[in-house]
Amino acid sequence: xxxxAIITGITGQDGSYLAELLLSKGxxxxxxxxxxxxxxxxxxxxxxxxxxxxVELHSGSMESYASIFKIIEQVRPDECYHxxxxxxxxxxxxxPFSTFNTNINGTLFLLESLKVLVPKCKFYFAGxxxxxxxxxxxxxxxxxxxxxxxxxxxxxxxxxxxxRNYREAYDIFACTGILFNHESERRGMEFVTRxxxxxxxxxxxxxxxxxFLGNLDAKRDWGxxxxxxxxxxxxxxxxxxxxxxxxxxxxxxxxxxAQAAFEEAGLDWKEYVEVDERFKRPAEVDLLVGDCRKARxxxxxxxxxxxxxxxxxxxxxxxxxxxxx
Numbered sequence: 060x061x062x063x064a065i066i067t068g069i070t071g072q073d074g075s076y077l078a079e080l081l082l083s084k085g086x087x088x089x090x091x092x093x094x095x096x097x098x099x100x101x102x103x104x105x106x107x108x109x110x111x112x113x114v115e116l117h118s119g120s121m122e123s124y125a126s127i128f129k130i131i132e133q134v135r136p137d138e139c140y141h142x143x144x145x146x147x148x149x150x151x152x153x154x155p156f157s158t159f160n161t162n163i164n165g166t167l168f169l170l171e172s173l174k175v176l177v178p179k180c181k182f183y184f185a186g187x188x189x190x191x192x193x194x195x196x197x198x199x200x201x202x203x204x205x206x207x208x209x210x211x212x213x214x215x216x217x218x219x220x221x222x223r224n225y226r227e228a229y230d231i232f233a234c235t236g237i238l239f240n241h242e243s244e245r246r247g248m249e250f251v252t253r254x255x256x257x258x259x260x261x262x263x264x265x266x267x268x269x270x271f272l273g274n275l276d277a278k279r280d281w282g283x284x285x286x287x288x289x290x291x292x293x294x295x296x297x298x299x300x301x302x303x304x305x306x307x308x309x310x311x312x313x314x315x316x317a318q319a320a321f322e323e324a325g326l327d328w329k330e331y332v333e334v335d336e337r338f339k340r341p342a343e344v345d346l347l348v349g350d351c352r353k354a355r356x357x358x359x360x361x362x363x364x365x366x367x368x369x370x371x372x373x374x375x376x377x378x379x380x381x382x383x384x
Contacts, residue, residue: 068143121165151211306349
């Protein structure tokens, strides 16, 4: 009998790639989507439109324990991948209340439902490098102290502790993947890498004149999302639950990423990029880079695509997309 997996956030970048991976491995895949997704499937189910007929979608709310409990009771999964969250850092500053409600309560409701209904289900929580924030150690590893610098980062640290507590208190197979920035052609337009690739494509096609960015010196560890979802799956195939850093081990600035995208387009980035103070965060995270030796050694995971190839992939995708418009 095929393993059953449930994915929260299945319509997002990571959820769509993970669903594809699990289907390729013979899983019965279920996903939790907000009710509005069914009302507007073309827009809200866009990333999984090609596999909608192969997965079973359940309408639910991460803010409702009753809703989550009912879905888990119906599906009774073998593996649960919790990817859903309010994940845009800038929005978390503007609306910390909904960020905390969605991220923290959603994780608690899911863990409690699994504990009551299917305690043998393996649970994956999507952590974030934003948990480290103002990191006192470079690169960051699984023992680095957290110092989050945004409501989003704070909510993720709380969920990390919840996940660890359910593992230790109730012997649930619960682990956190602390994934550093991972991007792709399916990245949301509100994220800086997609903002860059889309703008560069528009400039190349004569549809836009300038690209306005915030802190060009902020450095991140950027990888390719389809490679990162494989690490999620590998974590739940281990005999013992544990937490892992997933990263490339390289760091590059926002300015460098923009430069790579412009170079792929055959343009000089300095002619088009302007700094706009409105896009700078109240508390900035300057340098995040991950030490993923544990994931390489214990999971056998490794990345192959660096930031330049990533920027090129995203740019080519947006050039093709905008050329059709």
